[in-house]
Amino acid sequence: MLVEVRWHGRGGQGIVTVSRLLAQAALLDGKYVQAFPEFGPERRGAPVTGYTRISDDPITIHSHIYNPSIIVIVDPTLIGQIDVTKGLVEDGTVVANTEKAPQELKESLKTEKAKVYTVNATRIALDVLGRPIYNTAMLGALVKASPLVTLESLSKVVTERFPGAVGEKNVAVIKRAYEEAKGIE
Amino acid sequence: MSKILGLTGDGAVAYAVKQCNVDVVAAYPITPQTLIVEEFSEYVHNGEVHTEFVCVESEHSAMSACVGASLTGARVFTATASQGLALMHEILYIASSLRCPIVMGVVNRTLSAPINIHCDHSDMMGSRDCGWIQIYVENAQEAYDWVLQAFRIAEDPDVLLPVTVNLDAFILSHSLEGVKVLDDAEVEKFVSTRKPVLRVDPDKPITVGALCLTDFFFETKRQHVEAMNNSPKTISRVNNEFAELTGRRYDFIETFGMDDAEAAIICLGSTAGTAKAVAKSMRSKGKKVGVIKPWVYRPFPAEQIVKAIENLKALAVLDRACSIGAPYGPLCSDTIATLYREGIKLGVFNVIYGLGGRDMTPFDIETVFNETLEVAKTGVVKEPLKFVGVRE
Numbered sequence: 282m283l284v285e286v287r288w289h290g291r292g293g294q295g296i297v298t299v300s301r302l303l304a305q306a307a308l309l310d311g312k313y314v315q316a317f318p319e320f321g322p323e324r325r326g327a328p329v330t331g332y333t334r335i336s337d338d339p340i341t342i343h344s345h346i347y348n349p350s351i352i353v354i355v356d357p358t359l360i361g362q363i364d365v366t367k368g369l370v371e372d373g374t375v376v377a378n379t380e381k382a383p384q385e386l387k388e389s390l391k392t393e394k395a396k397v398y399t400v401n402a403t404r405i406a407l408d409v410l411g412r413p414i415y416n417t418a419m420l421g422a423l424v425k426a427s428p429l430v431t432l433e434s435l436s437k438v439v440t441e442r443f444p445g446a447v448g449e450k451n452v453a454v455i456k457r458a459y460e461e462a463k464g465i466e
Numbered sequence: 467m468s469k470i471l472g473l474t475g476d477g478a479v480a481y482a483v484k485q486c487n488v489d490v491v492a493a494y495p496i497t498p499q500t501l502i503v504e505e506f507s508e509y510v511h512n513g514e515v516h517t518e519f520v521c522v523e524s525e526h527s528a529m530s531a532c533v534g535a536s537l538t539g540a541r542v543f544t545a546t547a548s549q550g551l552a553l554m555h556e557i558l559y560i561a562s563s564l565r566c567p568i569v570m571g572v573v574n575r576t577l578s579a580p581i582n583i584h585c586d587h588s589d590m591m592g593s594r595d596c597g598w599i600q601i602y603v604e605n606a607q608e609a610y611d612w613v614l615q616a617f618r619i620a621e622d623p624d625v626l627l628p629v630t631v632n633l634d635a636f637i638l639s640h641s642l643e644g645v646k647v648l649d650d651a652e653v654e655k656f657v658s659t660r661k662p663v664l665r666v667d668p669d670k671p672i673t674v675g676a677l678c679l680t681d682f683f684f685e686t687k688r689q690h691v692e693a694m695n696n697s698p699k700t701i702s703r704v705n706n707e708f709a710e711l712t713g714r715r716y717d718f719i720e721t722f723g724m725d726d727a728e729a730a731i732i733c734l735g736s737t738a739g740t741a742k743a744v745a746k747s748m749r750s751k752g753k754k755v756g757v758i759k760p761w762v763y764r765p766f767p768a769e770q771i772v773k774a775i776e777n778l779k780a781l782a783v784l785d786r787a788c789s790i791g792a793p794y795g796p797l798c799s800d801t802i803a804t805l806y807r808e809g810i811k812l813g814v815f816n817v818i819y820g821l822g823g824r825d826m827t828p829f830d831i832e833t834v835f836n837e838t839l840e841v842a843k844t845g846v847v848k849e850p851l852k853f854v855g856v857r858e
Contacts (some may be wrong), residue, residue: 301472301642304642305472305642305658308470308472308644313644314472314642314643314644315641315642315643316472316641316642317637317640317641317642318636340643341604341605341739341740341742341743342739342740342743342828343605343634343637343638343641343736343737343739343740344740344825344826344827344828345605345825345827347827400716456488
């Protein structure tokens with residue numbers, strides 16, 4: 282089965298990094314993957330998207346992703362500014378960094394059949410990292426919403442990507458986001 | 467023992483080059499350079515390779531330095547894209563005519579204007595006739611695998627021609643995929659070291675690239691043609707050895723569903739992957755469609771294509787480059803010339819797609835397949851040259 286994930290954030294927030302970390306973790310789990318950025322020059326602060334494909338079978342398709350089954354909103358200020366749920370499959374999943382409860386977000390997004398998960402990733406990042414770098418927290422929330430990869434594989438790739446204390450703190454961020462993320466069907 | 471790494475297309479090329487004991491890399495380090503050279507420069511910086519890394523002031527100089535290094539008997543690699551390849555153009559001919567077995571990664575991007583950094587094949591097609599062997603890959607794994615094979619093919623004494631390994635910009639260059647990589651020792655055994663037949667050497671002086679007018683120029687060109695015509699034997703041998711080593715079998719072309727296909731698409735690069743996915747889905751609904759993907763574009767795999775289309779009724783040739791003013795795009799011109807030479811009657815039409823990075827969607831490909839099936843049914847080609855995915 283092929284799962285297509287679209288990541289929303291802003292230039293500089295590590296959207297390419299998380300789209301790749303998810304793919305790397307899935308690779309460890311024996312899956313086939315693709316992770317690619319929104320093609321083109323990056324502009325700090327501007328809305329950007331990243332993409333991850335994960336499948337049990339080899340992936341030969343190389344076109345863009347138009348109908349993702351999962352959307353991860355890393356930057357909460359994008360909600361309402363751009364059409365974050367554009368193209369989402371009807372019974373898809375939205376995972377968002379927000380203070381709002383899932384029900385509240387679901388009503389504002391008008392996604393009747395989608396699963397909606399929320400987590401206050403900004404708060405978790407500030408608590409654990411002391412800085413508002415909340416991309417990795419969304420990996421934890423995503424795995425709560427949809428077990429695409431194991432937390433073990435995620436932890437492994439994150440500590441490889443960020444050696445030492447930074448990696449360990451990011452693993453703590455992921456685990457806390459996993460625990461705190463709440464969702465409704 | 468192979469392991470799987472998450473690598474971008476560019477990263478896969480850089481990793482392969484790292485393992486190939488390359489003596490010299492000369493490259494222009496800024497736009498439109500690729501991440502291939504950026505990542506490779508890290509290997510140099512970290513002391514993971516012994517390569518002499520030469521930062522030059524332009525692609526023209528990059529290829530010139532590569533030619534000089536190659537003539538001394540060194541194993542040489544470089545990479546470029548788009549305008550960079552265009553700026554190399556005149557030295558590309560010198561590299562191949564002096565029989566320098568340079569390997570180059572080309573990340574295919576369009577040529578300006580308007581300014582655009584995205585994928586199409588205009589850059590390589592613009593230098594199509596430069597006398598290099600030209601490979602096109604579908605994904606990061608193929609990029610890695612073909613770079614390893616490219617050194618063997620280029621440096622074979624029966625060939626001695628430079629090779630480009632072409633990968634689609636962004637679609638492959640910036641996309642991370644799982645890549646099975648070999649151990650360094652396995653690669654070292656496979657690619658070995660370059661054994662130059664003739665090289666410039668201060669102790670045994672020779673003249674290279676001398677003035678050669680009406681008396682001998684034509685003969686050297688004729689030999690160049692012969693070298694290209696001889697290269698298939700070496701390419702096949704290297705493909706076989708690589709298959710024995712890795713279990714991954716390469717050839718001049720890859721085919722999908724061609725045993726019983728009535729309608730097929732032929733195209734280069736990553737689009738072939740999307741076409742295979744669409745063909746698979748259409749075949750499950752009983753539609754007899756297939757895909758032909760040339761891995762090797764120069765030398766043109768005429769014989770293999772003819773064999774693949776034996777039972778075919780209609781063919782759509784997809785070109786990601788225009789040959790403005792010509793009857794068809796480059797791949798289609800080659801294909802139709804081949805069919806005509808062999809006396810094969812087939813409904814063929816040309817589709818120009820994806821210029822400047824315009825996405826070729828599965829929907830677009832399904833539409834092309836359905837039009838090809840229609841041609842197969844009626845035998846009538848209504849539009850010999852059409853543009854897909856463009857606003858008219």
